[in-house]
Amino acid sequence: MKHNFGAGPCILPQQVFKEAANAVLDFNGLSLLEISHRSPSFVDVMEEAQSLVKEALNVPNGYTVLFLQGGASLAFTISALNMMRDKKKAGYINTGTWAKGAINEAKAVGIDVNVFASSEDKNFNYIPKNIVIPNDVDFIHYTSNNTIFGTQFQKTIETELPLVCDMSSDIFSKKIDISKYDLIYAGAQKNLGPAGTTLYIVKDTILGKSSSDFMPKYLNLKNHVDKGSMLNTPPVFSIYTSMLNLRDLIKNGGVEAAGERNNAKAELLYHEIDSNPLFNAAVQGEDRSKMNVTFLMNDESNKDKFDKAWNDAGIVGLKGHRSVGGYRASMYNALTIDSVKVLTEVMNEFTRKNG
Ligand SMILES: *Cc1c(COP(=O)(O)O)cnc(C)c1O
Secondary structure, eight states: OOEEOOSSSOOOOHHHHHHHHHHHHOBTTBOTTTSOTTSHHHHHHHHHHHHHHHHHHTOOTTEEEEEESSHHHHHHHHHHHHHOOTTOEEEEEEOSHHHHHHHHHHHHTTOEEEEEEEOGGGTTOSOOOSOOOOSSSSEEEEESEETTTTEEOSSOOOOSSOEEEEOTTTTTSSOOOGGGOSEEEEEGGGTTSSTTOEEEEEEGGGTTOOOOSOOOGGGOHHHHHHTTTOSSOOOHHHHHHHHHHHHHHHHTTHHHHHHHHHHHHHHHHHHHHHHOTTEEESSOGGGBOSSEEEEEESOGGGHHHHHHHHHHTTEESOBOOTTTOSEEEEOOTTSOHHHHHHHHHHHHHHHHHHO
């Protein structure tokens, strides 16, 4: 048995993989991959996936759920283009690689970006505090969970301005108040489903108000909302599998129960890291991500031995991102606490033998 701590594409429940595989072979007599996306059976899938997102996150009236393509990377561009108003200015928080990606794409479409808070001075190992939000901007953008550096905003940014959030790596991991946001986007492959679709939760009042002269049809969210997320051929496999995963999430108590399970997993692993003399957490205190736990070995000369120990235990995907080094344990919804126990036991035993 393998324990997948990979940062994404993510682990999903085994049952979801099985049902998805079955649908590839037989979905009402044809393969899911060969039916028309306009057929009633796929339209049902799209509608159920959208309504499960609304149910899971308690999305209020006045919002539309879309499943588009292009990943969160294209959402950097789409969000900037659709939220741009007459000021052509926006406020962005820079908490790492993905936030920077969003900043660069906003600049690329002609927005004057005010990076009003940043944690770059300490290689993004904290969440900026005492943030003063600018008021001469069209919208505010931040990244709720920083997948690479292992930091996470524990609260929504409070602002009267339109609020945009990249929730790629912590959406569905806990309860959130959707009504505080104007636009949320998330690449599916971190905590929702397979790569190929990108979830957008769009407040309908933002639609059709962009001040951008450049607005290709596919990048205008209004066109997707008007067509029920079927402007062009949607990524059917990714949407179907995401739907299965949402069914599973709701069956198991929804985001509230998932949040409790994720808290327990994070507590267990951070406790081991903090109490183990051979390891150090890369992030301290309340800024720690419950999804992606980054940690370092105090004495790297033991690295090969430790790497062998966790590999032998069936753990995969623990290698840290090159911009932090060390290790990163990604603990998305489908990772069980038993898998986390396997990791903490490996760490514990390694220290008993080598400490
Ligand atoms: C992975 C990730 C992205 C990039 O997602 P793609 O779908 O690969 O474009 C953006 N933001 C965050 C927070 C991520 O974790």
